Amino acid sequence: MNLAEIETFLMIVETKNITKTAETLFVSQPTVSHRLKLLEEELGVSLLIRKKGYKQVELTTYGEEFVxxxxxxxxxxxxxxxxxxxxxxxxxxVGCTDTLNSAMMYDLYREMLDEADRMTNLRIKTHYSSEIYHYLEKHEIDIGFVHHYLHYKNILAEPLLSEEMYIIQSEQPEIEKEEIHTDELNKEREIYLSWETDYQIWHNQWITKGERPRMQVDTFELLFHLLSGKGMWAIAPSTVVERIQKLKQIHVSKIANEIRPPRRVTYKVTHKHMSEATLKAVQMLDKRMELYLKKKGWKTDK
Known part of the structure; x- marks a missing residue:
């Protein structure tokens, strides 16, 4: 059976008349009869009852069941x-750390959400870097963005973005200078985020010097809200600085220490063995990410 035969049969059911069916489908009556005959021969049953002298046709029991x-x-x-x-x-x-989702990826997500063609369905999950490697290895996420390079047998880690670190102060800064040495700041007023291992080592050497930070947070939202009190300060990478600047007034300074903190590197992590559908989706995001980073003017590690 084919489309023409099925459409013809259903039109006969609707009109109950061969002539009207032919007119509606813009074909001849013999064509309608021929299509119906081929359909009945293929099914091996009669679908219509044709009575002489009657314009209307009736369905057989088989015809009614076939509708x-x-x-x-x-x-x-x-x-x-x-x-x-x-x-x-x-x-x-997609698996990301909190600050990557809130600062670096936020505008990209908005762009993809506003796309007219709606080609992409994203599920965004927020985890620590170590958790992202774990979920990626189990195929619970398709692609991740992390701050730590960890060795996993089946995971590929590729440097994506390299960011300079800055001192940021509330809109009521203790020190208003373009460059500030961390010794000039009150460490009791610092909001500390542990960006990655090398940064932790630098921070311990230059700021806490073996002591625990007084206020340590692990989300962008906490950093944003706590950075409101007078004299509050933090050290953050450029993407976080730019995001906060869009939301409120802050004072930004370069770090004047003899040894500056290491740049924060973001890694793209993927599984070595992906399905064809996942690979296509990841390649699509790769292209979008490349254009996005270029438009933002952020320094990539490629």
Whole structure:
């Protein structure tokens, strides 16, 4: 059976008349009869009762039973055609640290959400860097962005972004200078985020000197809200600085220490063994990310 035969049969069911069916489909009456005959021969049953002297036709018992089958056949054919016309859709689960989601990735997510074609479905999960490696290895996420390079047998880690660190103070800064040495600042007023291992070592050598930071946080939101009191300060990478500057007034200074803190490196992590669909989705995000970083003017590590 084919589309023409099914459409012809369903039109006969609707009009109950061969002539009207031919007129509606813009074909001849013999064509309608021929299509119906081929359909009946393939099914091996009679679908219509044709009475001499009557314009209307009636369905046989088989014909009545075949109506819902023909309707489902036509629906599936239409779905198949629709599938051909649709653009390929991407489904991607992304794992990021809190500050990456809130600062670096935020505008990219907004751009993708506002796209008219809606080709991409994103599921965004927030975890610590070590957790992202774990979930990626178990295929619970498709791609991750982290601050730590860890060795996993099946995980590929690629440097993506390198950022300079800055001192940021509340809108009521203790010191208003373009460059500040950390010794000039009150360490009791610092809001400390542990950006990555090398930074922790630098911070211990130059600021806490073996002591525990008085206020340590692990989310962008806490940093943002706590950086409101007079004299409060923190050290943050450029993406975080730019994001906070969009939301409120802060004072930003370069770090004048003899040894400056190491640049924060963001790594893109993927599994060595991805399905074809996941690989296409990851490649799509790679292209978007490359354009996004270039537009932002952020220094990549490529």
């Amino acid at each position: 819902p089958i023909a309707e489902r056949w036509l629906y599936l054919w239409q779905e198949t055609q629709s599938l051909k016309e649709k653009q390929e859709k991407y489904y991607l689960t």
